[in-house]
Amino acid sequence: xxxxxxxxxxxxxxxxxxxxxxxxxxxxxxxxxxxxxxxxxxxxxxxxxxxxxxxxxxxxxxxxxxxxxxxxxxxxxxxxxxxxxxxxxxxxxxxxxxxxxxxxxxxxxxxxxxxxxxxxxxxxxxxxxxxxxxxxxx
Numbered sequence: 001x002x003x004x005x006x007x008x009x010x011x012x013x014x015x016x017x018x019x020x021x022x023x024x025x026x027x028x029x030x031x032x033x034x035x036x037x038x039x040x041x042x043x044x045x046x047x048x049x050x051x052x053x054x055x056x057x058x059x060x061x062x063x064x065x066x067x068x069x070x071x072x073x074x075x076x077x078x079x080x081x082x083x084x085x086x087x088x089x090x091x092x093x094x095x096x097x098x099x100x101x102x103x104x105x106x107x108x109x110x111x112x113x114x115x116x117x118x119x120x121x122x123x124x125x126x127x128x129x130x131x132x133x134x135x136x137x138x
Contacts, residue, residue, distance in 0.1 A: 007051035011063020015044035018070025022077055034078030041070030 018040030025033025048063025093101035 007047045007054065008059035008063060011044045011047035011051055011060055012066060013044075014040050014047060015063050015066020015070050018044055019066060019073055022070055022073035031078045031081070034074045034081075037070055037074035037077075041067045041074060043067070044070060 018037045021040060022037035044063045044067030048060040048067055051060030089101045
């Protein structure tokens with residue numbers, strides 16, 4: 001039998017996937033994973049609303065709810081990693097959670113270290129490019 005309300009199921013799946021991406025990829029890849037999760041949340045919310053309109057408010061609640069949760073998780077994880085990882089580590093250590101503090105600090109330092117390495121590589125590439133241009137002129 002053909003399903004007459006495919007948007008409700010798709011909305012729920014996009015929302016659940018958005019939550020998963022926010023929690024896993026958001027933590028591992030920072031704002032990039034958070035951005036992907038945010039998009040999945042928006043898609044889930046939109047499909048859920050569309051399903052609710054088509055079915056006279058019978059279906060789509062799950063998609064709307066999971067979409068909103070995915071959006072909130074995505075924003076929360078991204079902002080935490082961008083602005084507050086160091087502060088969260090300090091609070092965790094003060095409250096007696098040294099293991100959490102250690103991992104949050106490592107994550108924060110890893111992100112900053114990665115950004116520094118990328119800057120160094122870009123500088124090296126710019127120097128190599130300038131040298132190549134000089135050689136081409138000769």
